[in-house]
Amino acid sequence: MTVLTQDLLERIRSRAAGYDRDNSFFTEDLDELRAAGYLAPRSLLDTARDQRLLAAYAPATALGINMHLVWVGVARALAERGDRSLDWLLDEAAAGELFAFGISEPGNDSVLWDSNTIAEPIDGGYTFTGTKVFTSLTPAWTRLGVFGRHGDTLVHGFITRDTPGWRSLGDWDMLGMRATQSHTTVLDAVFVPTSRIVRTLPIGPNADPFVFGIFANFLLLIGSVYAGVADRGLELAVEAVKRRTAMHTGSSYAQNPDFRWRIADAAIALDSLAPQLEGLAADVDGLVDHGASWFRKLTGARYRSTETARYVLDQAMRSAGGGGFRATGELARLQRDVLAGLYHPSNSEAVHSTVAANLLGALE
Structure with a gap:
């Protein structure tokens, strides 16, 4: 409930x-x-x-x-x-602690499979030195998950907000999703005790349950957010065409065949998301084993959701007329917010590579 x-x-x-x-x-x-x-x-x-x-x-x-x-x-x-x-x-x-991600790094298109951050073993744990971007919840997190590389090993751990050595650049001023305040975070020999080191994994793709958990939750919940943006975009599009009238006939745009087709096409695209996102979420909850196809299904679901959301918002903007272009309007804000979907892992190239590898085998 x-x-x-x-x-x-x-x-x-x-x-x-x-x-x-x-x-x-x-x-x-x-x-x-x-x-x-x-x-x-x-x-x-x-x-x-x-x-x-x-x-x-x-x-x-x-x-x-x-x-x-x-x-x-x-x-x-x-x-x-x-x-x-x-x-x-x-x-x-x-107990009320707020957790955030310190994973993404500038120039690291390997995402979870490698890191530019240096993880240095010292007595009692590791220190982490590097730069993390898109650190959502920066003003409020109390626990930050970080990872870095030591030799051929990737080390994952959590810092607390009172841990010395980290700082925020306060540089979040983006086109959309502004309230996330996802500032750049700089780590300078930030210490993580052994008790908060949660995984040491080899560099490169792997199916460790920890990695699976990140992919499954991150991709499906990101996809769900953008589906929600599209839901509201479609609502606003419907309201707009019902409100607008053609000057030469006085009839509602809701009776115009072209706008009816546009709204219907957006709805058809949007209706496809719930079965995919919710079906996979139920499979994660139900411990269903999709084997090597899991990453194909998860990355595909996130990609399809964000691309569909962009399409729906485009149709909404076309349906709303010039008023939808007003910077202070909700529809314009949603159009800016939905563009952030372009930048979440996995990007379109990685998604297609993952699906192709699942179907055709590794690239020779």
């Missing part, structure tokens, strides 16, 4: 334009969502559905809070598969 009441959602929507205009963090939204119990662990299917709903009201809030929900989902997925190594994360999340 969702905790996203209609009153809560309307309050969150009422603040979204202001956060975007001021390039400010969604502090009030976070406070209300935490108080409502939204940050607590639950099934991936329920989380995906809720994130889609939340994103229809405030895309940047949904995308920002996604990062915490992904880490909680990773810990939950491991526990369900008999791996209790992240049970402490579930306990801390339940």
